[in-house]
Amino acid sequence: MISLSSVIRSPGGRLRNATAAFLLGTTILSGAATAVLPADAFAAGPVAVPGVSQELPGSFANLVDRVMPAVVNVSTVQGAAAAPERPGVPGMPEFPPGSPFEEFFRQFQEQQRGARPRQQERQQALGSGFIIDAGGYVVTNNHVIDGADEISVTLHDGTKLDAKLVGRDAKTDLALLKVDAGKSLPYLEFGDSDTARVGDWVIAIGNPFGLGGTVTSGIVSARGRDIQAGPYDDFLQLDASINRGNSGGPTFDVQGRVIGINTAIFSPNGGSVGIGFAIPSNLAKGVIAQLRENGSVSRGWLGVQIQQVTPEIADSLGLKQPKGALVADVTANSPASRAKLMAGDVILGLEGRPVDTIKDLTRMVADSKTGSTVKLDVLRKGRQETVSVKLDEMPDQQKVASATPAPEKSGTHTVLGMTLSSLDQASRRRYGLADGVDGVLVVGLEDGSGELNLRPGDVITEVGNEHVGAPDQVAAKVQEAKDAGRGAVLLRVNRQGTEQFVAVSIKKA
Template identity: 55%
Template sequence: MSNAAKGEAASGRHADLFRRTARAALILGGLAIIPPSIALTQMHPANADQPALLQDGRPASFADLAQKVAPAVVNISSTHRMDGSGADGMGPDGPGDLPFAFPPGSPFEEFLRPFLEQHRRGFGQDGQRPVRPRNATSLGSGFIIDPAGYIVTNNHVIEGASEITVTLNDDTELPAKLIGTDPKTDIALLKVETERKLPSVAWGDSDKARVGDWVMAVGNPFGLGGTVTAGIVSARGRDIQEGPFDDFIQIDAAINRGNSGGPTFDLAGNVVGINTAIYSPSGGSVGIGFAIPSNLARDVVAQLRENGTVERGWLGVEIQQVTPDLAQGLGLDEPRGALVANVDPASPAGQAGIEAGDVILGFDGSAVKELRDLPRLVAAAKPGDKAEILVLRGGREQTLNATIGRMENDAVVASAGPAPESSGGIVVSDVLGARLAPLDDTARQRFGLADDAAGVVVADLADNSPLLEQGIRPGDVIVKVGDRLVSKPAEIAEAALKVRDSAKPVLLMLVNRDGRDRFVAVNLKDA
């Protein structure tokens, strides 16, 4: 078996493959059972700051750049203690350490079955295979940011490890201490002790990385050791739904399992990203990798180094994406901003006067172009700081002032959940295709509504109701129509007639389900 094959086989359990609307991203760290230690050729620093360029701007070679930065890139292995219960596939129910394998239906299957059963059970007096703890090792990459021995990697590379070992470019192995982790951004900071100054690399400015710029990745794919690949920045601002602060740089430099935590360099040898995940239906590189931007990572690492933890700002709102229909109903010229679905009255947002139905267009001087901009901006603010928040309310912009709070535990600037799933009344609205009932005791009992619920309940819907297109179903409570609270079914039916015949036939409603509020925009053009 080749070294590459052994390295891949040693990877064992890898991080989860996840799919999002015809996409799949694979976290790059791997889990191996006693993997081989493989190191490649040592590289020495060069004096060139960046590679020579051809007339068309392409690098003539990446060799000088690789020699310059490779000594600061390390291999990371972290030991995990497995209990041997079978959860790792190595217990009585898993394949264990069988000395051979044969295809199903083989003529040897029946002949060897008694031996295999005995092997699986073990030779204990109780007929059960002894439970033996095992060591498993997660393989990944990292890079030195300080000659004193501070090393950056991914949290998922070392998460839950009982022992962490760093292998330098010259094959020196050093035990590493965990300084701190930030699971929300998948970043970890390690420290190794050594009497000599270690080679290090500097942070670059990821905001200056443009689509089409050359980049180079260095890491430890499949446990092979220092490996250099090159490509370009393919896209910016990718959200792969890995966390609340997703803002990945997409690159096409080949990265694979084990590259996790390794750096992406610009042509000057500065770190502009931390390789973290790949799109991979098969598990191997297909030229779509994702790196954490250096400008996000640098601030996280600085806090981990100083405090061992990361402190983030908190606003206290639930927000949702502004869709084209919602934009029209809210009076926006285009979909932009973050629509506030709910506000904690005791939160900084509540104290600042932010209300459900507001559209947050700006935060402390930065534009909020879409929903995911706001959580990152708020999280980056320091607790106690003052922030100006630009909101759209009733078609007019106004500025509110908030004192940013401190995020506790898992609290974040939350996104409202997904649109409600699609499924007697006093008023029947032909425009809405709905039977609307007052929220009385009968309705509360029938639909299991809370005693403090207020508004008008949707009792039934026609098959062609435009409310179905927005995921509204019987039992949902309509709290507001436009910016007006409603308590009578007739109020909603009249508003629907009026909006249908207007120049902008979009009815904006605040709908509550199971105690959660969400805005929907119902297009009544063809109603």
Template identity: 50%
Template sequence: MTSNRLIEPEKRRGKTVAPRRVARTAIATAVTLALVVGGTMMVRAEAPAVSLHSATGQPMALPSFADVAERVSPAVVNVKVTSEVKTGGVVVRGLPGMPENMPLPEFFRRYFDERVQGAPHRIQGQGSGFLVDPNGYIVTNNHVIDGATQVTVVLNDGSSHTAKVVGRDDKTDLALLKIDTDHPLAYVELGDSAKARVGDWVLAVGNPFGLGGSVNAGIISARGRDIHSGPYDDYLQIDAAINRGNSGGPLFDTSGRVIGVNTAIYSPTGGNVGIGFAIPAETVSHVIADLRENGHVERGWLGIQIQPVTEDLAAGLDLDEARGVLVADVVPGGPASVTDLRAGDVILSADGQRIENYKDLPRLVADLKSGSRMELDVMRDGKPLRIDVKVGSMPDNGRVASASQSDDQLGENPHLGLYLAPLTPELRMRRGLDDGSSGVLVARVEPGSPAAEAGIEPGSLISMVGADPVSSPAQVQAAVRKASAEKQKAVIMRVERGGRALFVAVPLTA
């Protein structure tokens, strides 16, 4: 979709190349002539110039991406989506199911007394994608197709095809589509992004601003970037121009293999500033394989809440160095709850792999299947321990409602458009929240959803649903389902943001 997730576009770099020194010709003119021969730019100038040399002393030639672009472009597609947005609210009389002494502001009582349902309207957006086999499987970003009621893929030859969503994974922002044709399609292969180095040339191909196939070149600026978009952030940072509509498009190396999926951009001004982010091909390969086989991604889960080990914590825990992860809590009923693992333990390695960063452990665990065994090397009260834990399957309770659903499904899974996360110590620290803060963090709000129309914003805390406090996504989910089963037309949530708390009424609509 054309929405920028997190961040925004970058400006195309202007690159000045120092001209090469050449001999003067017999023609004594002051004219500069640029020639492109075999991808090498040579500049004839009257004034002397310096040469660009590689580390070996050989002259450096600027690359031409023409051959690669010509070869890969037929596999890059335009993804068009249509979504339906409902405006207004619902007619509600009284406060069904709510206690008479519920401390609601007066305007909420007026809200419940009369709200009229507005007419739905359609919105359209577009992004990019690429074919990964000749049978019509297409990789794109989850945020491109999120909330879509119809997905259409336009191939490089201009033909349009209705696509079905095979699977999607919001934690890595990847989705797999499928189209049917009567002939094999051009496709590209995933490469090895682990071998990509900072400074390597890359090529981004996509559909910026709906203009159709566009090619932008740049370099890898950094690796392993965490942009706080999810628990498995490990982005390639690039300076190739990424704009609205490029989301979901492929990032190629100079051999024409896909080493990433262009996903996000950073822009404090709204313009291009030369910072884009791509999901590495290794992540794409694992996720897409699961989506193709199962329609979802199964991840391992230990059932613990962790936080980084800072220098101060390391000193207080009598550790030699600030590394590993500190166990802040053990989730009751989770896989780790039946082991000797405790809050306050520091996990230094898992299955023999050192834990340097606090995100290393979630990635290692997520790659394991449910039922696998994992050995944790732990430091407790200055003494080393080894704890064996059986990995469980990560519960899918981070989202209250998935796709839009019909009225007869409301009692089972009401649609609110909220994506929730447990309030861990690490999230408290990242969000600047007090240690005493409690509730469930709103990680994301689906545009045009009932939650969005009620004014709930990402970063807010939901501390109550109805008259009951909540501290986990599962509790919110259960309370919303209960309200729907009791035929309530809306559910009341106490939402905290920026030091202020207010009650919000969210219609229980499909």
């Protein structure tokens, strides 16, 4: 099991703070542990609740009998080089390091036996999985098999088979294995996780603590959970009891269709407290299909840096609700730049599907086929437009877009509690600003302006999606926003080479 009780380690090794969460991972047999309601919804009066007793299942036994044969145990063996043992001969005394007798007896023992070779400490770990094809394809979690030298799968009837790793995807924590049983195997089908509602019954089956096939039941507690495990987090939260060793096992709806893959738990003590997380089947299906076909996952790439639309940003842009993905920067030579997307655009939809959060856009683009053309619904300077973009394959590295040329500069000004100055070579040297960065420099903040998300050294490059190069231009754009009845104004800020948008309340002026 990979413990996340105090820290989450990302696939690339980066550490992030977390609160008592755990990847369900694997049960280690030897060695250390491893890897919003509308306002009218609250109108006065009692809430009518239809009877639900007829929906409660009398038993899950028939369902379990049908699906259990396709759930498997996954075991791995990982060899780790151990420290070399001190040479010795049975019956001979051992002396502490540095002892004057140590060298003498070492030479004697080597003459008798020679130094023992380095040994391999073999760790065995257990997880879960399920068969998705009669030919023997098995789905599990990536962290179950991560670093394994040997992988085996034990079927429901006890047959143990060697497994081949077909492909893995660390970003979604999924892996696909293949076993050869010499016969057709029972298998499961993916269901539609989008139809799973909070309160629906679910059944989880897995191999907790190496006990073998274990069935637990519960409900969908929540949807769309982001537990900071990866860039495409969209977990189903379950209260069915799942523990160490359940990782990779299936979560079923009451029709016996797989709607989730058990992956993590939230726990203060490492045991189940009724808060588990499963990868939704609709996210897994596309990944598994690519792993089966190509052994790897190719994701669409747009080439933009985005940030969430906050209520303040929405107000500054005239949006009725804080929804969408605000383009903070466009990567040079990217699909977005070729499609003429601009910083300050707000992406509200992709192929007719709404983009409410930046996670929505990230997942939609990643799920789109490389080379495909998608239509984006974009809000640009108060007008809604449709932009067609041909997606590229996501690269390993992304280049930052170059800066925009600056207009003529003028003197200093105090606006919205900020002391602003034109850029010159002296200020560039003082704040370490590159020559390519142009705009208006923040050199100070008035008392009482601490809540502004700005600091000296920031460079304001745009106000209200219009480039500025002098403090009086900033003042003029702020006045325009006030005259238009806006409660906030949107600033585009370059902070040490990173572009971002900051909404500032005009009431502070």
